[in-house]
Structures are given as C-alpha cells and as structure tokens.
Amino acid sequence: MSGILVITQQKNRMSAETLAAGQQLGAALNLPVSAAVIGTSDAGEFADKKLDHIYTVDDPLLKAYTPDGYTAALEQLIRLKKPQFVLLPHTYQVRDFAPKLATRFQQVLVSDVVDFRAAPGSVVMVRQLFQGKLNADVKFGGEAPYFASLQAGAFRAENAVRADTPVSVESVPVQLDASKIRSRPEEPFREAQRAVDLTAASIIVSVGRGIREKENIPMVEELAKVMGAELAASRPICDNGWLPMERQVGSSGQTVAPKVYIAVGISGAIQHLVGMKGAKTIVAINKDANAPIFEVADYGIVGDLFEVVPALIEEVKKAKG
Amino acid sequence: MKIIVAIKQVPARDSQLRVDSAGKWIQTSGLSFEINEPDAYALEAALQLKEKNGGEVLALCAGPAGASQTIREALAKGADRALHIEDDTLNDLDTLAVSRLLAKAAAAENPDLILTGLQSDDLGYGQTGVVIAELLGMPHATLIMEVEKKDAAVRVKRELEDGWFQHVELPLPAVLTIQSGISKLRYATLMGIKRAKTKEVKRLTAADLGVELQPTITIDRVYAPVRTKQTQILEGSAKEAAAKLVEKLKFEVRVL
Ligand SMILES: Cc1cc2nc3c(=O)[nH]c(=O)nc-3n(C[C@H](O)[C@H](O)[C@H](O)COP(=O)(O)OP(=O)(O)OC[C@H]3O[C@@H](n4cnc5c(N)ncnc54)[C@H](O)[C@@H]3O)c2cc1C
Numbered sequence: 116m117s118g119i120l121v122i123t124q125q126k127n128r129m130s131a132e133t134l135a136a137g138q139q140l141g142a143a144l145n146l147p148v149s150a151a152v153i154g155t156s157d158a159g160e161f162a163d164k165k166l167d168h169i170y171t172v173d174d175p176l177l178k179a180y181t182p183d184g185y186t187a188a189l190e191q192l193i194r195l196k197k198p199q200f201v202l203l204p205h206t207y208q209v210r211d212f213a214p215k216l217a218t219r220f221q222q223v224l225v226s227d228v229v230d231f232r233a234a235p236g237s238v239v240m241v242r243q244l245f246q247g248k249l250n251a252d253v254k255f256g257g258e259a260p261y262f263a264s265l266q267a268g269a270f271r272a273e274n275a276v277r278a279d280t281p282v283s284v285e286s287v288p289v290q291l292d293a294s295k296i297r298s299r300p301e302e303p304f305r306e307a308q309r310a311v312d313l314t315a316a317s318i319i320v321s322v323g324r325g326i327r328e329k330e331n332i333p334m335v336e337e338l339a340k341v342m343g344a345e346l347a348a349s350r351p352i353c354d355n356g357w358l359p360m361e362r363q364v365g366s367s368g369q370t371v372a373p374k375v376y377i378a379v380g381i382s383g384a385i386q387h388l389v390g391m392k393g394a395k396t397i398v399a400i401n402k403d404a405n406a407p408i409f410e411v412a413d414y415g416i417v418g419d420l421f422e423v424v425p426a427l428i429e430e431v432k433k434a435k436g
Numbered sequence: 437m438k439i440i441v442a443i444k445q446v447p448a449r450d451s452q453l454r455v456d457s458a459g460k461w462i463q464t465s466g467l468s469f470e471i472n473e474p475d476a477y478a479l480e481a482a483l484q485l486k487e488k489n490g491g492e493v494l495a496l497c498a499g500p501a502g503a504s505q506t507i508r509e510a511l512a513k514g515a516d517r518a519l520h521i522e523d524d525t526l527n528d529l530d531t532l533a534v535s536r537l538l539a540k541a542a543a544a545e546n547p548d549l550i551l552t553g554l555q556s557d558d559l560g561y562g563q564t565g566v567v568i569a570e571l572l573g574m575p576h577a578t579l580i581m582e583v584e585k586k587d588a589a590v591r592v593k594r595e596l597e598d599g600w601f602q603h604v605e606l607p608l609p610a611v612l613t614i615q616s617g618i619s620k621l622r623y624a625t626l627m628g629i630k631r632a633k634t635k636e637v638k639r640l641t642a643a644d645l646g647v648e649l650q651p652t653i654t655i656d657r658v659y660a661p662v663r664t665k666q667t668q669i670l671e672g673s674a675k676e677a678a679a680k681l682v683e684k685l686k687f688e689v690r691v692l
Contacts, residue, residue, distance in 0.1 A: 182566075182576065207597050211578045214531070214563035218570040223532045223653045226561050239656065245558055248453055249462070252656040297575035299605040303596055318691055342692070354617025367595055375691050396689045398681065399667075403450070405660075412667045414684055422674035430675075430682040434692055 120170075120198035120260075121150045122189065122209075123161060129204030131272035133265050134164055136231075137202050138276050143233040146199065151192060153177055153185065158284045165276040169284045170196065176291040182212040183296040188289045190219050195287065198260055200238075205264040217262040224262040225253050227385070229269040242266075246384045247407035267366070267389045309369075311345070311361045317374045318344035321364055321391070322352055325380015325401065325420055329357045334424050335379055341431045347371070349381050365390035380420045383408030400424070437491035437585065439482045440542050441515065442552040442564065443475040445499050445506040449557070455658050461527050462658065471506045474553025478614040480621050481583055482551050483514045489585045492516045494545060498537050500524045504637065511632035512624035518637045519545075521645070530651040531559075535567035540645040543572055547609060549590065554579055554613040562613075569611035576611040577604050581618045 121137040123130035134150060141148040147167035152158055154177040158169045172192055176184050189212075193201060203209045205227045217224040229250075230241040240253045240263055255261040313319060320339040326332060332352075339346040346362060353363040364371055366386040372393035379400045381387060384407070391397070392411055399412035400423050409415050416423050447453065448468045456463045471479075482493045495510040497503050498521040507518045521537050542550055550569075555562035569576035581601065582593040591605045595615055606612075624632075642649050670680040686692040 207579055207595065210562055211566070214561075214566040215570045215576075218532060218535075218567050221532070221652070223530045223651075224561075224563060225653055226563060242560075243661070244560065244658065245447075245453055245462075246560065247661070249455065249658055250661045251658050254654050254656050255652075256654060257652040297607055298577060301603040301605075303600045303602045305600055309599075351617060366597055367599065370598070375685065375689055398685075403452075404669075405452075407661075409667050410661065410663060411665060413665070414681060415667045415669045416674075416677045416681060417669060418674055418677060423678060426674040426678035427681065430678045431692065434682045434686055 117146060118167065118196070118198045119144075119146050119148045119200045119202060120193065120196060121148065122201060122203045123150055123152055124204055124206055124208055125152070125155060125159070127204060127206055128272065129206055129265070129267050131160070131275055132268070132270045133202050133204040134161065135272055135275040136265050136270040138165065139270070139274070140200065140202070140231065140233055140238075144235055144238070149196070149198070151189070153188065154180075156286055158282070162282060162284070163277055164282070165278045166282045169282050170287045171284060172287050172289055174289055174291050176293060176296060179300050180208055181296050181298050181300060182215055183298065184291060185212045186215045186219065187291055187295065189216050191289045192287055193220070193260055201260050201262045203262070203264045205266050209264050213262060213264055220260055220262075222257060222260065222262055224264060225255070226264045227266045228263050229266050231263075243385070246382065247410070248405060266385060268392060306360075309361045311359070313345055313347055313362065313364065313369045313371045316345035316371070318342055318377075319347050319364075319371060319373045319375070319391075319394070320344045320377045320379065321347040321349065321381060322358075322379045323349040323381030324351045326352070329355070331421075332357055338379075338424055338428050338431070341428055341435070344377070349387050378408050378412070379424060381408055382406050383410065437485065437489050437548045438494070438545065439485060439491060439549045439551060440494045440496050440545060440547040441475070441479045441482045441510070442496045442538055442542075442550065442568070443479060443506060443510055444472040444497065444553070444556050445469045445503040446472045446556060446558045449473070455660070459657050459659065460655055469502065469506065471509065472553050472556045472558075474555060474614060474616045476553075476621055477616050477618055478551040478553050479510055479513065479515065480619055481614050483622070484619070485549070485583060485585060486514075491548075494519060494547070496538060496541060497521070498523065498526055498534055500526070507637060508632050509624060511635045511637075512628040513622055514628060515635075517635050519640060520637055521640045521642070523642055523649070525649060528651060529649060530653045531561045531563045531567055533647075533649055533651050535564050535571060536647045537642060537645055538564065539568045539571040540647055541640055542568065549608060550574070550611040552611070552613050554615050565611050565613035572611070574609050574611050575606045576613070577606055578613040580612045580614050583612060
C-alpha cells in the first residue's frame with residue numbers, strides 16, 4: 116500500500132484545506148497524493164492542484180448523500196487504489212460516514228485532527244481532548260489504510276500547491292445496490308428566514324454559559340447597547356431559549372468577522388471558534404485562565420464576568436462621555 | 437419499542453484538569469464526574485419516545501465501577517434497567533474496541549433503537565454510535581435534533597452546517613446519535629430516585645462478552661496546548677481591567 120488519498124466534499128471550503136494538508140503529509144513522507152471527488156464526474160476546483168490523480172466516483176445513487184452509499188463507494192475505491200493514508204475534512208457529512216468506512220477496514224478514524232508531525236516511519240496526529248482544554252498525540256496502529264479527519268481551519272487552503280501539468284482525472288466505476296441503501300434523505304432546508312444579520316455588525320458582544328441564568332442576560336444586553344454592538348451567543352444560550360437561534364455564532368449558526376468580538380463567559384469550543392475566529396480583534400472575559408478562548412484572544416480579562424461586565428459598562432459610558 | 441441508550445461518565449464540565457504522571461491521560465482522583473452532556477439528551481429523547489409509544493428504555497454504560505453513579509441517575513430519571521460493562525482500562529482503548537463491547541451487549545437485547553450522544557466531552561471522537569451501527573449491520577443517522585416514530589421506521593431531523601437541516605427516514609432497528617440541547621432535560625424526582633434503587637443493573641465484563649480489549653490507535657502523550665497567539669491579559673481589579681480594555685478599544689482598536 117502507498118500514497119495518500121484525500122476525500123473531498125463538494126462545495127465545502129474545508130476540502131481545499133484537507134488537500135493542502137495531504138500535500139504536506141505527502142512531502143514529509145515522500146508519498147504521492149491523490150484526491151477523490153464523489154457524486155460527480157467533474158474534478159471541478161481540484162483540477163488545478165498538484166496531485167498524482169483525481170478519482171471521480173459517480174453514480175446515480177451518490178447524487179444524494181447517504182452513509183450507506185458513500186461508504187460502499189469509498190470502500191471500493193480504497194480497496195482498488197490501496198492508499199496508505201486517507202484524509203478527510205471533519206465536516207458534519209464526514210462525521211456521519213467516515214467512522215463506518217474506517218470500521219470496514221478494522222481501523223479507527225483519528226477524528227478532528229489539528230496538526231501532525233510526520234517523517235518516514237513515524238506519523239503522529241495531534242487532536243484536542245476535553246473540548247480544546249488539552250491536546251493529545253495519537254499514533255496509528257494495525258494495518259493501513261490509516262484514516263484521519265481534519266478540523267476546520269487547522270490547515271490553510273492557500274498553502275495548496277498548484278499543478279504545473281494537467282492532473283490525470285480517472286473515473287472509477289463502483290457497484291452500488293439500491294436495496295442496500297437504507298436511509299431515505301429528504302431535501303435539506305433552512306428554518307425561518309434570519310431576521311438578524313450579525314455579519315454586518317462591527318462590534319459584537321457575545322454571551323456564553325458563564326452567564327448562568329436567563330435573568331442575567333440583560334446585563335450583557337446593556338453592555339452591547341452602550342457599545343453600539345450586536346448581541347450574539349454561544350449555542351447553549353440559544354438552545355435554552357435565552358436568546359433567539361438567529362443570534363447563535365458557530366458552525367451551526369452564523370459566521371461573523373466584526374472589528375471586535377467580545378466573548379463573555381464562553382469557553383471557546385471549536386464549533387464556536389469557527390464562527391468568530393475571523394474577527395479582527397478578539398476580547399475574552401472568562402474566569403478560567405486556561406479556557407481555550409484565550410488561544411484566539413488578543414485581549415483577555417481573567418475574572419468573574421459578574422464583576423467585569425458592570426465595570427465595563429461604566430467605563431464605556433465614561434469614555435463615550 | 438425497546439430503546440437502548442449508551443451513556444458515558446466524564447469529568448464535570450468546569451473541572452480543572454491536570455495531566456497524569458505518565459503523560460497519557462488526566463489525573464482522575466479528586467475530580468467529580470457526570471453524564472456526558474449529549475448522552476443526557478439521548479436519554480431524554482429515549483424517555484420521551486417511550487412516553488409516546490410505550491416500550492422500555494435500557495441504559496448501557498461501559499466504564500469503571502464509579503460509573504454506577506451515572507447509571508443510577510439514568511434509572512432515577514426513568515430508564516427501566518441498565519447494563520454496566522465494568523472495566524477500569526477503557527481509557528486505554530479506542531472507539532472501535534469500546535464500540536465492540538457496547539455492540540455485543542446491545543445485540544443480546546434485540547433493541548429497536550439505539551441512541552448515543554453525538555460525541556463525548558472527554559475524548560470527543562464522535563464515532564461510537566456510527567461504529568456500533570456498522571458492527572451490528574444497522575442503519576444510522578448522526579447529529580439528530582428530533583425523532584418521530586413511524587410504523588417500522590423513524591423519521592429524524594438531522595443538523596447540517598450553517599443553519600441547514602434535513603429529514604431522513606430510517607428503517608428499524610437503527611442507531612441515532614443525538615445533539616445536545618434539543619429539548620429540556622428532566623430532573624429525577626424523589627420517587628424516581630427511590631425507585632431507581634430497586635431497578636436491575638446487570639454487570640458484565642469484556643470476558644463475559646467475549647471481546648478482546650485491544651486498541652488500534654493509541655494516545656501517546658497528553659499535554660497542555662501550546663499558545664500560538666500572544667494574548668494581552670489585562671490585569672488588576674475588575675474596574676482596572678475594564679478601564680484598560682476601554683483604553684485599548686478606544687485608542688488601539690479605535691471602535692469607541
Ligand atoms: C456538531 C456541533 C455543532 C455545534 N455548533 C455550535 C455553534 O454553532 N455555536 C456554538 O457556540 N457552539 C456549538 N456547539 C457546542 C460547542 O461544542 C460548545 O458546547 C459550546 O460552544 C459551549 O458554549 P459555552 O462556551 O457558552 O459554554 P461552556 O463551554 O460551558 O463555557 C462556559 C465558560 O464560561 C466560563 N465562566 C463560567 N462562569 C463564569 C463567570 N462567573 N465569569 C466568567 N467566566 C465564567 C467558564 O470558565 C467557561 O469557560 C456545537 C457542538 C457540536 C458537537
């Protein structure tokens with residue numbers, strides 16, 4: 116077995132990040148890198164990247180995503196091409212099928228990888244534990260192929276090397292049996308139109324579970340008001356109905372890039388960070404000096420938000436005169 | 437409908453974590469533990485399905501002896517009985533090995549539905565439910581927000597990225613991984629706590645299940661992440677720190 120296979124997901128920006136990571140791993144291990152495109156015969160955005168091959172896997176049964184269909188198709192591709200490493204973007208879709216695919220090979224997907232250290236004969240995957248509070252080095256074992264999925268934003272798409280010569284595109288036929296596809300997916304949909312557009316805000320004050328109770332929300336609401344900011348929240352706040360869903364920032368909410376993002380009592384789980392990492396300046400107010408939010412913060416106040424927020428309201432009022 | 441809910445015990449959410457002396461896991465002495473948050477929602481979903489459609493809810497937990505606390509709580513909330521695969525070495529295993537244990541124990545019960553949380557707050561691999569489904573030859577769906585029982589099927593609402601959703605229908609038996617926050621969690625009543633004491637907890641070992649405890653992937657080292665960004669920590673009392681922040685926002689960031 117040899118080589119690295121990157122399994123892409125159409126119309127998902129994380130595919131290009133995974134491709135760049137695949138190229139880095141290939142360079143470190145001296146292995147050729149190929150990409151697989153599923154559900155279309157069009158190599159699309161990957162055609163200009165430096166790759167050994169692009170494999171397109173197309174079939175009417177792959178038009179709509181199902182874990183059964185994707186797993187069957189990719190199992191056949193992997194058995195045919197025998198890569199040593201299979202890399203995937205850690206998208207919601209990959210979370211859905213990749214553990215199943217790895218199990219077919221008696222393997223375990225090393226999921227949500229943020230970095231790796233690789234030299235011939237030694238590959239270590241780095242991933243987070245405890246929602247980002249600790250890191251772990253993970254080693255593969257057993258027989259290849261070795262599977263890993265990569266966290267959003269952990270590798271830079273713009274590092275992907277372009278091809279100097281056209282990449283060979285090979286269509287790989289697969290045998291799929293409609294009766295073995297057990298789930299019936301319906302059309303994806305969005306709930307009611309969003310009334311709040313957080314993406315236009317230049318200052319965002321965002322509140323997390325550190326606020327403890329619904330009754331305490333008005334305090335951050337006031338901070339937002341005096342600062343002329345939009346109010347946003349982490350997911351648990353919206354799940355509890357303390358603020359409407361449309362104010363949620365993160366992978367299942369809105370992605371924002373304001374001038375200033377002030378995170379109040381938010382721990383900084385990756386699903387939240389992907390929604391606000393693009394802010395120009397990030398301020399974190401948290402009582403836990405080890406909270407992962409400080410990984411991305413430009414300014415931090417380590418303290419009790421119930422003391423800091425009222426003080427901040429006063430100081431902002433003073434500064435605005 | 438017979439529903440199995442796989443639950444895991446993890447360190448309480450705001451725990452201060454320290455790496456153990458071997459550098460391979462955390463120091464667990466002195467920590468308090470609780471049910472993995474998404475698993476609490478899986479249990480809630482199971483109890484609601486039972487209330488609507490009748491049947492039985494079984495809590496299935498692989499963990500050390502101390503996990504019996506979390507199992508009792510599940511029984512107190514309304515699970516009918518429990519299976520405890522007792523083992524102290526599960527931290528050295530990986531998802532596949534643990535899923536083999538869970539799948540083997542679940543299969544003996546012939547469930548219609550198996551629910552798990554979508555990921556654990558400690559390891560966070562996010563795979564156990566999917567791997568159990570594959571081992572048992574059952575269909576599955578992940579990141580589930582709603583479950584509706586049909587004749588011999590379930591219709592579920594899956595979460596997709598960026599505020600998108602999708603309905604999927606699956607024939608039973610099936611495995612679902614449940615998203616956090618999808619409903620309000622119930623508290624155990626006094627009556628429930630009393631009754632939990634009389635409910636059956638069946639203890640099993642890996643040997644009983646005939647599963648070999650052999651990991652495929654291994655954690656080599658656990659450590660505090662290295663900070664890549666220079667965070668300016670604004671020191672002092674709340675008032676002093678607030679004043680410093682306002683100054684930064686006014687004169688350096690220029691937004692006030
Ligand atoms: C598939 C998936 C999608 C998700 N999508 C999203 C998403 O879109 N958006 C999102 O936000 N999350 C999302 N999540 C959830 C995410 O993983 C975290 O659980 C969530 O972001 C945690 O929210 P939090 O930081 O408010 O709460 P916690 O993690 O509980 O953090 C609370 C923080 O408050 C601090 N604190 C407590 N009391 C005080 C005090 N008095 N003063 C100061 N600080 C205090 C604590 O130190 C802690 O750091 C998703 C998860 C999954 C699995």
